[in-house]
Amino acid sequence: MTTIAGIRKLLTTKQASCVELARQYSDAAARENALLKAYITLTPDEALYAAAEVDAKIARGETLPPLAGVPFVLKDNISTAGLRTTCGSKMLESYVPFYDAAVWESLKAQGCVIVGKGNMDEFAMGSTNETSYFGGARNPQNTERVAGGSSGGVAAAVASGTAVFGIGSDTGGSIRQPASFCGIVGLKPTYGAVSRHGLIAYASSLDQIGPLTTSVEDAAAVFDAISARDARDMTSHGSEPVSPKLTGDVRGLKVGIAREFYESLPDDIASALDFTAKTLEKLGATLVPVEFPMLKHALPTYYILACAEASSNLGRYDGLRYGHRAESFGSLDEFIKKTRSEGFGAEVQRRILLGTYVLSAGYYDAYYNKAQLLRRAIVNDFTRLLGEVDFLLTPTAPITALKFGANLTPVETYQTDICTVPINIAGVPAVSIPCGFDRDGLPVGAQLIGAKFGEATILNAALAFERETAGSFIRLPDMGVKL
């Protein structure tokens, strides 16, 4: 397991050239990918190209940006000019964007080395990675288990040591839940902290890009590299750098424990969370019992709003300009219907239908409008709570990594998102950190929820916990690159 600091040290002390590193990571990714399916597309040429640039900089004695030469994985819903960007869908199987996403621009400017595009649930709709048209990513901790979703491929790539960090997107838990399943750190930043320019939309008002890493400090470093106001995204605000604010000191902080999040939690997950709370208390934080009665409304609110926006965002995939095209058809209408029926998988079609339904004349007030009102109430509840305490501590998910083909019904699957979706509804930041293991030895994640733009607070607490436990919950398998 290697961190950003580790790579930097190798490069600056000239123990390894960036090209050598790039080759090792690319080879490891190709090797592990046969089983893990962490990547949809491997990009060894781009990796070497970026690495050669970094080596040239080192040779010229230039100062390196903080993330220079660090191998990483980019979720396959983030646009990369000249590199296919599939969204895990047959619809975009051969779609090659002609412009770059803002985060990809930022990382390229840093000199990051792209290993590949990370596997994901189709159009980021799913919690197990099994809706990916390319087959679900396997969990490096236990390859019989799913890597989680929707950024499962990114989590698997990082947890398997074939990428030092990953960039995912999180609409209802898609960074935090796979991070929790794979035993790594995943940060969903404040809505607007990172530009969405070039992120292929699932639900625009909820989508946010963030890092998946093997340490809290890395999460902060990557967040600092990608958070910036971007004139191309009207909803972006950027953020102050958080790395300089990391002290690992939680003395005097109030940690809210909202019991609603802990109801009907399996014992092993409950005890891991209990340990986390006690550790923070030991470090000088105060535990404050609080209430979050709106939690029961979060799931229906989320699925109405997310599906409504998805049905709109995915309307453009008609096969006329790019993407999958039906081969035989009689009329334009038939062409579009066939293209969409063939190009989208079952889960995507389900959510498009749901979203279309809740926006339809006669149902709008009963569903969409009501969900908007509930959204406001949930935002208010969070604002109230995060005025009383500095952050909330909850489980990331009420489950650990499921087995492949667990065959949950769609509603059962949706219910596993209960702890993560309220955070997207409120637009606040949350980080998932490994905090223990379940009875099968699978990682358990703890979620720290902050106030808007409170990334520094939650990352600080996460760092305090990580240091106190000497990172003992980040236990990665024997895979990937050995340095």
Added chain:
Amino acid sequence: MTWEMVIGLETHVELSTKTKIFCSCTTEFGGEPNTHCCPVCTGMPGSLPVLNRAVTEYAARAGLALGGAIQNRSIMSRKHYVYPDLPKAYQVSQYDLPLCVGGGITLSNGRRIDLTRIHIEEDAGKLVHVGREVLIDYNRGGVPLIEIVTEPDFRSADEVTEYMERLQTALRAIGVSDCRMQEGSMRCDVNISLRQVGAEKYGIRAEVKNLNSFTSVAAAIAYEFERQAEILEAGGTVVQETRSFDADTGITAPLRDKENADDYRYFPEPDIVPVLLTDELIDALRVALPEMPDAKLARYVAELGVAEADAKLLTKYSAVSRYFEAASEGVSPRTVASFMVSTMFAQVTTEAEREKWNPSVTAAMLRELIELIESGKVSRNVAKRVYSQMAEEGRAATAFLSAEDMEQFDDAKLTELCRAAVEGNPKSVADYLKGKDKALKAIVGAVMRETKGRADALETERIIKDIISESSVESV
């Protein structure tokens, strides 16, 4: 039965901002297909709209000029429908919270057409049919539009036409649109229903979409009136539907069947933050508005003494009124106006040229010429001839005036010539006295021939009339 038509209008006007509503592509008309495009205006995956501030300001100016209330907070919404010219499968528009509410236009018959709202939205691309193939040009996609919606206040096609003309004049005057129907920068949807004269309740309406000329608007209304009257008189009911108009045949036809009735599934556009316009900005825009054509017309007539017909023409084009005002400084505006309308407008005949109004004779050169008329140094006729030469060569009036041109016809000299002409044309005099006013023209013509057109025709006519009436009194 006698039917009354009730019409409401939705007018789409392209704003003449330099760049599109959500990206920095040019709004220029034409261009090679799909060259004025980017990921945003072609709706590529992952692209995001960024609202152009100029669009909200242009729209707010339009709203203010038409007397509407600009809203401090308005919301963009997505309007969904599937058509190849709409690359996102939704149009970003405004729905329940538009940028401007209310306003109106008063017609010459005194009736006021109330505006419901004005909102901003993006234009769609264009389908180009080539043989059996259909091609799509997205150059127009994302060009900013305002949609101006009226109440069902029109009762005749003439009212609709006059409203459109006034709208055109107003929007051109404030420079927010060139309103060229032939280029599609102004298009109308007509909502029309019939009711018996005297009835209160509105009938069921049909909407005729996308009318792109004054002629089409009038023809579509005429056709719909006939069609609906026929249905109603046969005891039927009009179907509430959207219809298209074929300019070649003059016929309207249903656009979609009832089964596919529109459900646009509007919802707030999550990618665009609310449009916030402060009172300070709205006030600043209001103050900066130029004088509106109606106010200008009233001022020209009341304060400058310009004939109303002339004033109407001069205030229709803002470039023309600017020219007129510059040329009128220090001379009689009435003379400038009548000269411009009778001489210059006769030469500049197309709408496009009048809109641009850049004659080779500058306002200062025209003013000099008018000064010569006013001081009696040249007659109107000579001035007309000189103007043509000035226009041709772009030189000042004095360059074309001979000593003879400048010869002054004082009243005594002119009266003498007139007396001679009256005496030389007894038949015309007799005809005139019998009531043939035209006969006078022959006598005036004689004087003009004698003076090589240098005499003032109006003045000459007056003197001749005086002479004839004197002599006829004498002979009685």
